[in-house]
Amino acid sequence: MLILAIDTSAVASAALVSDDTMESLVGSFSTEDTRSHAEVLAPGIEALLADSGLTGADVDAVVTGVGPGPFTGLRSGIVTARTLAFVWGKPLYGLMSLDAIALEVAESTDAAPEFIVATDARRKEVYWARYALSAGQLPRLLDGPHVGFAADLPELPVYGAGAGLYADVVNAVPGFSSRQPEALSLGQFALARLDTGEQLLDSTPLYLRESDAQVPGPRKRAL
Amino acid sequence: MNSPQHDGPLVLGIESSCDETGVGIVRGTQLLTNTVSSSMDEHVRFGGVIPEIASRAHLDAFVPTLREALAEAGVTLEDVDAIAVTSGPGLAGALMVGVCAAKALAVATGKPLYAINHLVAHVGVGLLQTDDGGPQAFAANANALPENLGALLVSGGHTEILRIRNITADVELLGSTIDDAAGEAYDKVARLLGLGYPGGPAIDKLARTGNAEAIRFPRGLSQPKYMGTVEQPGPHRYDWSFSGLKTAVARCVEQFEARGEAVPVADIAAAFQEAVVDIITSKAVLACRENGITELLLGGGVAANSRLRQLTEQRCSAAGIRLTVPPLALCTDNGAMVAALGAQLVMAGIAPSGIGFAPDSSMPVTTVSA
Ligand SMILES: [Zn+2]
Numbered sequence: 001m002l003i004l005a006i007d008t009s010a011v012a013s014a015a016l017v018s019d020d021t022m023e024s025l026v027g028s029f030s031t032e033d034t035r036s037h038a039e040v041l042a043p044g045i046e047a048l049l050a051d052s053g054l055t056g057a058d059v060d061a062v063v064t065g066v067g068p069g070p071f072t073g074l075r076s077g078i079v080t081a082r083t084l085a086f087v088w089g090k091p092l093y094g095l096m097s098l099d100a101i102a103l104e105v106a107e108s109t110d111a112a113p114e115f116i117v118a119t120d121a122r123r124k125e126v127y128w129a130r131y132a133l134s135a136g137q138l139p140r141l142l143d144g145p146h147v148g149f150a151a152d153l154p155e156l157p158v159y160g161a162g163a164g165l166y167a168d169v170v171n172a173v174p175g176f177s178s179r180q181p182e183a184l185s186l187g188q189f190a191l192a193r194l195d196t197g198e199q200l201l202d203s204t205p206l207y208l209r210e211s212d213a214q215v216p217g218p219r220k221r222a223l
Numbered sequence: 224m225n226s227p228q229h230d231g232p233l234v235l236g237i238e239s240s241c242d243e244t245g246v247g248i249v250r251g252t253q254l255l256t257n258t259v260s261s262s263m264d265e266h267v268r269f270g271g272v273i274p275e276i277a278s279r280a281h282l283d284a285f286v287p288t289l290r291e292a293l294a295e296a297g298v299t300l301e302d303v304d305a306i307a308v309t310s311g312p313g314l315a316g317a318l319m320v321g322v323c324a325a326k327a328l329a330v331a332t333g334k335p336l337y338a339i340n341h342l343v344a345h346v347g348v349g350l351l352q353t354d355d356g357g358p359q360a361f362a363a364n365a366n367a368l369p370e371n372l373g374a375l376l377v378s379g380g381h382t383e384i385l386r387i388r389n390i391t392a393d394v395e396l397l398g399s400t401i402d403d404a405a406g407e408a409y410d411k412v413a414r415l416l417g418l419g420y421p422g423g424p425a426i427d428k429l430a431r432t433g434n435a436e437a438i439r440f441p442r443g444l445s446q447p448k449y450m451g452t453v454e455q456p457g458p459h460r461y462d463w464s465f466s467g468l469k470t471a472v473a474r475c476v477e478q479f480e481a482r483g484e485a486v487p488v489a490d491i492a493a494a495f496q497e498a499v500v501d502i503i504t505s506k507a508v509l510a511c512r513e514n515g516i517t518e519l520l521l522g523g524g525v526a527a528n529s530r531l532r533q534l535t536e537q538r539c540s541a542a543g544i545r546l547t548v549p550p551l552a553l554c555t556d557n558g559a560m561v562a563a564l565g566a567q568l569v570m571a572g573i574a575p576s577g578i579g580f581a582p583d584s585s586m587p588v589t590t591v592s593a
Contacts, residue, residue, distance in 0.1 A: 037319075038319050042578040045330055072315070072316045079281075205279075
């Protein structure tokens with residue numbers, strides 16, 4: 001099974017993963033910055049397919065990270081995934097973006113049995129979720145995703161760029177303190193879950209925050 | 224008879240610059256479908272377009288709107304020769320959804336993509352012939368816009384007067400609003416008067432029962448220091464401003480209330496509408512006369528306003544300017560106008576934009592395509 005995975009919840013990234021390949025990796029790319037998704041994502045996907053000698057017809061499913069993440073960037077990946085899946089006529093799945101980092105934690109050598117993944121939510125807050133690990137299993141989501149202040153996180157080791165930003169108030173795990181969710185890990189997680197017959201999400205974005213719009217109050221009378 | 228039915232490139236256009244998700248398909252100058260999904264209802268309780276709500280709606284509307292447009296036009300993506308998308312100007316987050324969708328479409332189909340200017344696209348609809356065989360707006364010159372063409376665009380998002388020497392290569396902004404768009408001013412005043420959203424239709428309807436001469440509201444940027452003369456134009460000769468007018472309406476309402484009198488809502492609506500329409504049309508016609516424009520296209524959602532159409536017609540005909548107003552569904556934001564301009568670019572042999580461009584929320588009209 002060949003999956004095209006996309007995540008734009010923080011950086012822009014895409015990956016082709018397959019269970020027929022060593023380490024599942026066919027190809028992947030990711031950007032450093034978190035603000036140029038509309039420019040780099042489509043050319044990145046086009047190059048990814050071309051470099052692998054593949055076309056949309058070879059892809060069995062499209063997977064998109066559904067956040068949480070800054071709204072505009074997040075939508076750029078979801079609308080790209082939805083459109084590709086529609087044109088190619090392939091199934092489309094969603095995965096919570098923080099899962100990407102959770103899988104990387106699970107594959108690291110001295111992972112704690114329970115931990116937090118956190119990313120930057122701007123406005124001095126983080127997006128976070130709590131996971132549990134048991135030997136030989138995929139990380140299991142216990143709680144979240146949520147958005148809130150880093151200082152209010154449960155007292156557990158915290159992985160991800162959200163930990164690095166607030167290392168003064170959380171137990172940030174070194175080596176992961178600038179880690180962002182990326183499509184490669186997300187795609188690998190999706191493959192592993194589909195292999196075990198697990199259900200994935202649909203592509204509905206996890207905004208976690210309202211639109212900030214205020215219903216205007218009644219106009220003040222002069223009298 | 225030369226039927227345009229099978230002439231010209233098949234172009235799919237995508238629009239998402241404000242609160243309408245539009246997908247239109249044209250073949251040359253022939254309109255095949257104009258499919259629009261609007262999030263207007265979701266903005267009613269806020270009294271204006273909320274960008275984040277519009278962006279969320281674009282994300283969910285895009286694929287269904289695309290599917291519907293293809294079905295209505297009876298074409299497949301394989302048949303399409305090129306894709307066009309609004310790249311600006313507009314709301315940044317809203318533009319981003321349409322641009323990313325268009326790029327994905329280009330990647331998935333391998334079709335060339337044009338990143339086009341929304342304002343110039345409003346002019347492009349003047350070239351379209353509807354599929355019921357109706358006349359195209361500029362039928363006199365099949366497949367070509369007239370010479371000496373201007374466009375007056377009035378909507379909730381913009382108020383501009385353009386000169387179009389060549390729709391694919393030479394468009395100039397003669398004047399624009401320096402603060403609120405005209406449609407925005409209608410929305411704000413409708414809220415002041417308790418008339419609901421969108422403000423344009425509500426004020427237009429009520430104004431018919433009011434006396435426009437009961438109150439005189441200021442005409443923005445009409446003073447000599449802004450206007451100057453033909454020889455020495457002032458800094459805002461063809462520009463508009465509506466924020467002072469909105470303040471004047473608010474003050475007027477407060478004065479009635481402070482005196483304990485009933486607010487003459489219909490008279491205020493009529494006088495406000497007269498002030499807006501008077502200054503829009505007088506400056507637009509002035510710009511036309513002084514720039515040799517003899518054909519004017521009226522576009523944008525406020526083209527639906529009965530008084531604006533009436534006064535524009537009167538003043539244009541007095542000045543010897545031929546006025547064209549496309550059907551309303553093509554005046555409001557839509558994908559067909561994007562496709563129409565895209566087809567012109569293809570036919571003019573202009574190179575596609577590729578998929579690396581960035582949406583530009585303040586794209587100038589001099590950039591017809593990126
Ligand atoms: Zn418009």
